[in-house]
Amino acid sequence: MSRPVPTVCVGGIAVRDGSVLLVRRGRPPGEGLWAFPGGRVESGERLSEAVEREMAEETGLVVRCGDLVGVTEHVSESLHFVILDYAVECDADAVPVAGDDAAEARFVSFAEARAGVLPLSGGMREFLDRHVLSS
Secondary structure, three states, X not given: OOOOOOEEEEEEEOEEOOEEEEEEXXXXXXXXXXXXXXXXXXOOOOHXXXXXXXHXXXXXXXXXXXXXXXXXXXXXXXOEEEEEEEEEEOOOOOOOOOOOOEEEEEEEEHHHHHHOOOOEOOOHHHXXXXXXXXX
């Protein structure tokens, strides 16, 4: 069996008033799990453009891509995603609306994220603890 070719993906991290924007995936992979909005980088697309496009598609929010926060990988027998997660800025009163392959999109309080009640995508809890909730 051949190994999957790595696919470059991006995610956007929007933090506001002690909460972080997450989406619940509506389709595989990760259906039903919560994660940062994001997805695959298209051919010829700059990383910042991919972040801004994916955020608009999954949350309806217009964002400005900032600095790289961290990198994660999801590897299985059938896929290999290399995910570059970037800080993003959006309007303070912007309300996310789920779109594309997101079943739900909302700002989740740091307290709720820490409580572990949301089923998170693989590696999300550690990433949140290391890069988001500690700030």
